Amino acid sequence: MKRICFLMIASTALLLSSCSGVSSQKVTHATDEMIRKQVLFFTDDENLTSEIPYYDAILELKSKHPESLKHLKVVNARSSEDQPVLDKTPDSPAILVIEDNEVICEIEGSTNKNSIVKPVAQAISHWYD
Structure with missing residues (x-):
C-alpha cells in the first residue's frame, strides 16, 4: 500500500x-517577442467591399517592395486568435506598419488606394529595397 x-x-x-x-x-x-519589421492588415469578413482599395494597395506594394511585404500579416479583426498586442486595435480595414515595436504608419477606415500606397511605401522604403 x-x-x-x-x-x-x-x-x-x-x-x-x-x-x-x-x-x-x-x-x-x-x-x-519584439516586432522588428512587420506590416499588419486588419480585415473583417463582413466588410469586404470597403477593403477593396486595401487589397489593391497591397498588390501594388508587393510588386514595388516584395522583400518588405514578406512581413505582411493578415489579422482577422473578429478573431481573438493570433492578435498582436496593441494599445488600441484599429477599426478594420486598416494597415499598420510596425518597426521596433512602434507603429510608424497607420491607415484606417474607408480610403482610396493611393492614400494607402504612398504612406506605407514611404514607411517601408528603407527596410530592404
Whole structure:
C-alpha cells in the first residue's frame, strides 16, 4: 500500500515538474517577442467591399517592395486568435506598419488606394529595397 501511494505521488510530481518548464518558456518567449519589421492588415469578413482599395494597395506594394511585404500579416479583426498586442486595435480595414515595436504608419477606415500606397511605401522604403 505504501509503495502504491509512493509511486502515485512520485509519478504525479514527475509529470507536473516536466510540464512546467515547457509552459514557462512559451510565456517568456511570447512576452519578450519584439516586432522588428512587420506590416499588419486588419480585415473583417463582413466588410469586404470597403477593403477593396486595401487589397489593391497591397498588390501594388508587393510588386514595388516584395522583400518588405514578406512581413505582411493578415489579422482577422473578429478573431481573438493570433492578435498582436496593441494599445488600441484599429477599426478594420486598416494597415499598420510596425518597426521596433512602434507603429510608424497607420491607415484606417474607408480610403482610396493611393492614400494607402504612398504612406506605407514611404514607411517601408528603407527596410530592404
